[in-house]
Amino acid sequence: MGSSYVNGGGERGLDGAGPGSVDKGVDYANYFCTYSFLYHQKEMLSDRVRMDAYYNSISQNKHHFIGKTVLDVGTGSGILAIWSAQAGARKVYAVEATKMSEHARLLVKANGLEDIVEVIEGSMEDVTLPEKVDVIISEWMGYFLLRESMFDSVICARDRWLKPTGVMYPSHARIWLAPIKSHLIDQKRDHYDGTMEEWHGFIDDTRNSYGVDMSILTEPFTDEQKKYYLQTSLWNNLRPEQVIGTASIIKEMDCLTATVEDILVIKTQFFSSILEEDTKFSGFGGWFDVHFRGRSESPATTEIELSTAPSIENGTHWGQQVFLLNSPIRCSKGDNMNVSFVMNRAKDNHRLLEAEFGCEFKLASGQPLQPFRKKFFIE
Amino acid sequence: MGSSYVNGGGERGLDGAGPGSVDKGVDYANYFCTYSFLYHQKEMLSDRVRMDAYYNSISQNKHHFIGKTVLDVGTGSGILAIWSAQAGARKVYAVEATKMSEHARLLVKANGLEDIVEVIEGSMEDVTLPEKVDVIISEWMGYFLLRESMFDSVICARDRWLKPTGVMYPSHARIWLAPIKSHLIDQKRDHYDGTMEEWHGFIDDTRNSYGVDMSILTEPFTDEQKKYYLQTSLWNNLRPEQVIGTASIIKEMDCLTATVEDILVIKTQFFSSILEEDTKFSGFGGWFDVHFRGRSESPATTEIELSTAPSIENGTHWGQQVFLLNSPIRCSKGDNMNVSFVMNRAKDNHRLLEAEFGCEFKLASGQPLQPFRKKFFIE
Numbered sequence: 015m016g017s018s019y020v021n022g023g024g025e026r027g028l029d030g031a032g033p034g035s036v037d038k039g040v041d042y043a044n045y046f047c048t049y050s051f052l053y054h055q056k057e058m059l060s061d062r063v064r065m066d067a068y069y070n071s072i073s074q075n076k077h078h079f080i081g082k083t084v085l086d087v088g089t090g091s092g093i094l095a096i097w098s099a100q101a102g103a104r105k106v107y108a109v110e111a112t113k114m115s116e117h118a119r120l121l122v123k124a125n126g127l128e129d130i131v132e133v134i135e136g137s138m139e140d141v142t143l144p145e146k147v148d149v150i151i152s153e154w155m156g157y158f159l160l161r162e163s164m165f166d167s168v169i170c171a172r173d174r175w176l177k178p179t180g181v182m183y184p185s186h187a188r189i190w191l192a193p194i195k196s197h198l199i200d201q202k203r204d205h206y207d208g209t210m211e212e213w214h215g216f217i218d219d220t221r222n223s224y225g226v227d228m229s230i231l232t233e234p235f236t237d238e239q240k241k242y243y244l245q246t247s248l249w250n251n252l253r254p255e256q257v258i259g260t261a262s263i264i265k266e267m268d269c270l271t272a273t274v275e276d277i278l279v280i281k282t283q284f285f286s287s288i289l290e291e292d293t294k295f296s297g298f299g300g301w302f303d304v305h306f307r308g309r310s311e312s313p314a315t316t317e318i319e320l321s322t323a324p325s326i327e328n329g330t331h332w333g334q335q336v337f338l339l340n341s342p343i344r345c346s347k348g349d350n351m352n353v354s355f356v357m358n359r360a361k362d363n364h365r366l367l368e369a370e371f372g373c374e375f376k377l378a379s380g381q382p383l384q385p386f387r388k389k390f391f392i393e
Numbered sequence: 394m395g396s397s398y399v400n401g402g403g404e405r406g407l408d409g410a411g412p413g414s415v416d417k418g419v420d421y422a423n424y425f426c427t428y429s430f431l432y433h434q435k436e437m438l439s440d441r442v443r444m445d446a447y448y449n450s451i452s453q454n455k456h457h458f459i460g461k462t463v464l465d466v467g468t469g470s471g472i473l474a475i476w477s478a479q480a481g482a483r484k485v486y487a488v489e490a491t492k493m494s495e496h497a498r499l500l501v502k503a504n505g506l507e508d509i510v511e512v513i514e515g516s517m518e519d520v521t522l523p524e525k526v527d528v529i530i531s532e533w534m535g536y537f538l539l540r541e542s543m544f545d546s547v548i549c550a551r552d553r554w555l556k557p558t559g560v561m562y563p564s565h566a567r568i569w570l571a572p573i574k575s576h577l578i579d580q581k582r583d584h585y586d587g588t589m590e591e592w593h594g595f596i597d598d599t600r601n602s603y604g605v606d607m608s609i610l611t612e613p614f615t616d617e618q619k620k621y622y623l624q625t626s627l628w629n630n631l632r633p634e635q636v637i638g639t640a641s642i643i644k645e646m647d648c649l650t651a652t653v654e655d656i657l658v659i660k661t662q663f664f665s666s667i668l669e670e671d672t673k674f675s676g677f678g679g680w681f682d683v684h685f686r687g688r689s690e691s692p693a694t695t696e697i698e699l700s701t702a703p704s705i706e707n708g709t710h711w712g713q714q715v716f717l718l719n720s721p722i723r724c725s726k727g728d729n730m731n732v733s734f735v736m737n738r739a740k741d742n743h744r745l746l747e748a749e750f751g752c753e754f755k756l757a758s759g760q761p762l763q764p765f766r767k768k769f770f771i772e
Contacts, residue, residue, distance in 0.1 A: 043422035052614045053588075053621075059607075060595055069603055096605055117610055124609035209432075216439055224448055226475055228438075230503035231496055235431045242432075 036364065038137070042112075045162065045365050050112035055091045058153075061331045065093075067320035068153065071183060071306035072097045074316035078149055078181055078308060079103045087138050087152035087171045088164060092118030092131065094151050099130040106131040107143050109171075138167040146175050151183035157249060158335040159189045159265075159302035160357075161392055163365050166274050181312055182269040184304035190323065191355065192261035193286050194299040198248060199338045206243035210236065246391045247369070250336045252299050252324035258290040261323075264355055270309055280357040288349040294342035298353075298371065299324065300335040337371065337390050348378030360391070367392035415743065417516070421491075424541065424744050429491035434470045437532075440710045444472075446699035447532065450562060450685035451476045453695035457528055457560055457687060458482045466517055466531035466550045467543060471497030471510065473530050478509040485510040486522050488550075517546040522554055529555050530562035536628060537714040538568045538644075538681035539736075540771055542744050545653050560691055561648040563683035569702065570734065571640035572665055573678040577627060578717045585622035589615065625770045626748070629715045631678050631703035637669040640702075643734055649688055659736040667728040673721035677732075677750065678703065679714040716750065716769050727757035739770070746771035 048054050059065065072079060072094075080102035086095040087109055095108035095118070108131055110118055115135035122131040134141050150172055156162030172182065213235055220228050262284035267276070288295065303321035308314035322332045354372035359365075369390045375383040427433050438444065451458060451473075459481035465474040466488055474487035474497070487510055489497055494514035501510040513520050529551055535541030551561065592614055599607050641663035646656070667674065682700040687693035701711045733751035738744075748769045754762040 037416070037418045039416045040418040040422050043419050052610060052617050056592065056595060056614070059599065065603060091607075091610070093603075093605065097603070100604060117613060120609050120613075121605075121607060125606055213435065216435060220438065224444060224472075224476070225479060226472065226500075227504055228470075228500060230499050231431060231470070234496060234499075235435070238431050 041365075044363060046111050049088075049090060050114050052091075052114075052117065055114060055117075057331060059091060059093060063328050063330045064153070064320065067304075067306070067318055068094060068151075068183075069097060070316070071314070071318040072101045072151075074318065075306070075308065075314045076101045077315065078183075078312070082148035083107075083145060084149045084151060085109065085143065085147040085171060085175055087150060087168050088154060089118050089133065090114055090153075092121045092133060094153060095131045095133070096122060096125055096127060098149070098151060099127045100125075103130060103149075105145075107147065108133045109138050109141055110135060111137045138171050143175055146177045147180060148177055149181050149183060150176050155187070155302060155304060155332070157332055158247070158300050158367070158392060159187060160277060160280075161335075161365070161367055163359065165269075165272070165277060168269070169272065169274055172270070179311065181308050183306055184320070185269055185307040185309065185314075186305040187265075187267040187269060187302060188263050188304075189265040189280070189300065189302050190261050191264050191284065191286075191298050191300045191353075192257045193259035193288065193295050193351070194252060194256045194297060194336065195258050195290075195294050195342070196250070196252075196256060196296040196299075196336060196338065198250065198336065199244075199296060199340070199342065202243045202248075202338065203340075206239055209239050209243070213239075241391060244338075244340060245389065246393055247300075248336045248338070249333045250299075251329050251333045252336070253326065254324045257299060257324055258293045258295065259286045259288045259351075262286060262353075278358065280355070283352065283354050286351050286353060288345050288347055288351075291347050293345060295339070295345050295351075295375075296342040297336060297338040300337065301332070335392065337369065337388075339386075339388060343375065343383070345375070345377065350376045350378075352376070357392075420744075423742060425490050428467075428469060429493050431470075431493075431496065434493060434496075436710060438470060438472060442707050442709045443532070443699065446683075446685070446697055447473060447530075447562075448476060449695070450693070450697040451480050451530075453697065454685070454687065454693045455480045456694065457562075457691065461527035462486075462524060463528045463530060464488065464522065464526040464550060464554055466529060466547050467533060468497050468512065469493055469532075471500045471512060473532060474510045474512070475501060475504055475506060477528070477530060478506045479504075482509060482528075484524075486526065487512045488517050488520055489514060490516045517550050525554050525556045526559060527556055528560050528562060534566070534681060534683060534711070536711055537626070537679045537746070537771060538566060539656060539659075540714075540744070540746055542738065544648075544651070544656060547648070548651065548653055551649070558690065560687050562685055563699070564648050564686045564688065564693075565684040566644075566646040566648060566681060567642050567683075568644040568659070568679065568681050569640050570643050570663065570665075570677050570679050570732075571636045572638035572667065572674050572730070573631060573635045573676060573715065574637050574669075574673050574721070575629070575631075575635060575675040575678075575715060575717065577629065577715065578623075578675060578719070578721065581622045581627075581717065582719075585618055588618050588622070592618075620770060623717075623719060624768065625772055626679075627715045627717070628712045629678075630708050630712045631715070632705065633703045636678060636703055637672045637674065638665045638667045638730075641665060641732075657737065659734070662731065662733050665730050665732060667724050667726055667730075670726050672724060674718070674724050674730075674754075675721040676715060676717040679716065680711070714771065716748065716767075718765075718767060722754065722762070724754070724756065729755045729757075731755070736771075 084098040084103045084106040089108035089110045095106045098106050119133040152168050154164040264282045301322045306318040322330050352374040357369040372387045374385040460483050463477040463482045463485040468487035468489045474485045477485050498512040531547050533543040643661045680701045685697040701709050731753040736748040751766045753764040
């Protein structure tokens with residue numbers, strides 16, 4: 015049977031319940047391998063906002079680097095390791111799980127830093143360093159901060175290799191959610207409707223031409239298509255004006271002290287007020303920011319923020335994650351909502367997430383609205 | 394780092410040198426998992442040419458099925474197993490490696506065939522049947538016939554479970570190549586040029602803004618992009634008039650006797666004459682056909698052919714595989730070529746292929762043309 019997919023374009027794989035039990039080959043096929051492509055590294059290196067934030071956090075806080083030892087977790091092309099060395103580090107360990115490490119090694123040498131930066135190919139959980147380090151730097155953030163679950167590897171590195179006085183770059187991270195308006199659901203709904211219509215025609219054809227009644231598969235097919243079109247969060251570049259209500263922080267993390275336990279399940283409640291007159295609440299937009307503050311015993315002299323909030327000028331390759339309701343809700347300034355939010359990792363692939371929203375709208379008019387819940391797959 | 398890819402859209406994984414040494418979890422993440430989606434099954438079930446060929450081969454050769462035992466290798470939704478039962482089989486074993494087997498079981502029951510069709514979830518190499526069978530039926534063909542290397546599993550099934558008198562459905566397979574004209578290379582070349590231009594701008598920006606000289610990566614980046622845009626064969630639906638010369642069979646297989654050894658490496662020479670006046674030789678188009686002939690001791694009464702040759706009315710989801718030269722060659726009726734062809738499996742993923750063409754053009758004018766070679770990745 016011809017299928018374009020031979021890893022190649024595929025869907026979720028199976029890799030066990032948690033980071034400790036992930037088969038490495040499966041994790042490579044499911045996750046790591048895209049990072050072995052220079053094209054993908056270039057995409058990230060071309061993200062000006064991302065590059066500026068890390069570059070400035072290092073170059074404007076040289077006191078954290080001069081004469082110090084640094085560990086770059088997931089070095090990719092080696093850029094953060096190189097900047098750390100250029101900022102005066104005595105020694106930098108740059109760990110990379112994929113063959114991209116070979117390119118990183120070339121890049122380090124071409125920039126005259128091979129005496130300072132040691133590129134190590136391997137997974138962070140497996141490598142052994144000759145010493146503990148003063149700084150752990152890493153660009154580990156996935157869509158909606160935690161997709162990819164890469165921070166687990168940073169925690170592992172920190173617990174094994176950061177000196178008691180050591181500093182994390184970035185030092186803090188936050189996840190935000192806000193109500194938004196968006197037309198995307200119309201497109202998704204059209205595609206879903208089209209697919210279902212095609213399916214019903216297909217059922218008739220198969221019965222008439224081939225004597226097989228496939229209608230028993232309509233329910234699972236509907237579930238599959240609903241999930242794909244209507245229940246999966248989307249990457250989108252939101253315009254700020256699409257945010258129609260107050261944004262809330264739903265998770266705050268201190269990178270120096272956070273544990274894997276702290277991020278396995280995010281469970282919170284938040285309140286949001288609609289700020290726009292006569293608008294439509296289409297769902298939620300989610301994003302994150304990270305800060306480079308150093309630590310209280312050794313603060314940054316210049317604090318840098320990297321935000322992925324909706325922006326016209328300062329968008330990033332992360333975009334935002336958009337969680338669309340099946341049908342938008344008319345609302346207006348003065349209306350409020352109480353929202354419950356639970357997010358956890360997907361059972362069969364710890365690098366993917368699932369999130370459930372519970373929404374209790376309170377209209378200014380006093381008119382009661384039925385509370386609703388919706389579950390999403392973050393794939 | 395935000396990446397859309399978490400198996401999800403990915404590239405080649407690692408799974409060892411051959412079918413015997415493939416890690417099952419990796420093979421699932423790399424290959425099998427797309428077949429667990431009903432949407433994908435529907436695509437194949439909606440291929441009218443494919444469906445007609447199998448349906449007709451069974452229903453017009455009932456003598457092979459009535460009162461007989463059948464094994465369907467890679468049953469997917471269960472369609473071939475169901476048709477076999479409807480044609481009068483006594484017992485059908487329908488083996489499926491993915492959770493699609495659960496849908497197949499539902500479908501069998503909904504069509505009243507649960508006493509005849511037994512759906513078994515598992516990989517063909519691992520399952521045990523209670524008896525040997527009279528017929529092995531399977532739709533195993535990938536792009537260019539052998540992509541996906543699924544026939545290995547059919548061979549395994551045949552050697553273990555087919556009675557000495559048993560019949561293979563299909564019974565024979567052939568791979569074809571022909572010279573074609575195509576404009577696709579222009580598009581690919583434009584994309585490649587655009588990507589390279591963007592890269593050079595990126596190198597300058599990174600040097601100027603961030604003090605890092607990435608020019609050492611230009612060579613590997615070029616190799617990576619060349620491979621992606623210019624050295625990978627393409628799926629295409631060729632129009633018959635794009636075939637500009639004689640087509641050649643480059644491999645013939647008897648499904649009753651072929652061994653894995655026979656298909657590990659395809660190595661052949663062929664001759665092709667250009668048939669069109671004042672044309673451009675852009676590369677080769679490849680396709681396959683299979684036949685349902687039964688066996689000499691028990692032939693089909695009606696022989697059926699399933700061809701994936703270029704066709705306006707009878708296209709299939711397999712399309713053709715297109716192997717494009719970097720630059721087309723002007724030629725005309727009367728010009729000929731001697732072509733050497735070698736195809737083998739990719740080292741790090743046995744389900745993907747690599748092919749090398751060596752071309753010696755003989756122009757009718759007598760003017761000598763430099764012979765050339767080109768290697769392709771079939772991904």
